[in-house]
Amino acid sequence: EEQLVESGGGLVQPGGSLRLSCAVSGFTFSRDWMSWVRQAPGKGLEWVAIINQDGSEKYYVDSVKGRFTISRDNAKNSLHLQMNSLRAEEEAIYYCARVLINYYDSSGWEGYFDYWGQGTLVTVSS
Amino acid sequence: SYELTQPPSVSVSPGQTARITCSGDALPRKYAYWYQQKSGQAPVLVIYEDRKRPSGIPERFSGSSSGTMATLTISGAQVEDEADYYCYSIDSSGSRGVFGGGTKLTVL
Numbered sequence: 001e002e003q004l005v006e007s008g009g010g011l012v013q014p015g016g017s018l019r020l021s022c023a024v025s026g027f028t029f030s031r032d033w034m035s036w037v038r039q040a041p042g043k044g045l046e047w048v049a050i051i052n053q054d055g056s057e058k059y060y061v062d063s064v065k066g067r068f069t070i071s072r073d074n075a076k077n078s079l080h081l082q083m084n085s086l087r088a089e090e091e092a093i094y095y096c097a098r099v100l101i102n103y104y105d106s107s108g109w110e111g112y113f114d115y116w117g118q119g120t121l122v123t124v125s126s
Numbered sequence: 127s128y129e130l131t132q133p134p135s136v137s138v139s140p141g142q143t144a145r146i147t148c149s150g151d152a153l154p155r156k157y158a159y160w161y162q163q164k165s166g167q168a169p170v171l172v173i174y175e176d177r178k179r180p181s182g183i184p185e186r187f188s189g190s191s192s193g194t195m196a197t198l199t200i201s202g203a204q205v206e207d208e209a210d211y212y213c214y215s216i217d218s219s220g221s222r223g224v225f226g227g228g229t230k231l232t233v234l
Contacts, residue, residue, distance in 0.1 A: 047223035059221050108220015112159045116168040
């Protein structure tokens with residue numbers, strides 16, 4: 001059975017940093033693209049970042065570029081999101097998700113999320 | 127930045143057909159995907175590549191896409207279908223995923 005378990009959420013002050021992790025089991029992690037999606041309290045879903053199988057390709061939503069870094073450790077079946085300079089409006093549940101890629105080429109990528117974790121809550125407050 | 131537009135809410139009686147729309151300029155060239163999210167739970171994929179249904183999703187869920195609009199149809203909606211529904215696609219640059227704002231479906 002496919003399992004994705006996020007950890008690392010918690011309370012952080014505005015401007016602070018946090019590193020989220022996602023432990024994966026039940027599928028061959030190293031073969032799949034992975035992504036982070038977040039959801040502010042009472043709000044909709046927002047795609048945050050995506051990484052390819054070996055970590056050589058990464059894409060981000062514009063609002064987090066330069067502050068967030070997605071990474072992975074295929075030896076440990078784990079996905080990470082390093083979040084720096086956090087803002088109050090980034091308080092959210094952060095989900096990791098497996099990506100099924102339809103295509104990837106010089107024109108970009110297209111994929112969607114089939115397995116999701118239950119999320120980890122990040123609270124940004126002083 | 128690219129946006130997908132959904133109605134905030136749709137309401138139907140049990141057994142009726144619910145239709146939730148999603149509009150976006152890149153939809154003629156990009157697939158639409160649909161997620162169901164019940165309160166306190168992670169999203170669940172209900173339609174992929176405009177009209178395909180994952181295994182385990184009831185047949186009453188169907189999808190279509192024409193021009194700049196994608197539609198999720200729930201034929202014979204049931205009380206257990208009450209949830210928030212999100213469309214998802216990729217922007218025209220092919221570098222960013224985008225979710226619609228979500229539609230709250232009420233079945234009562």
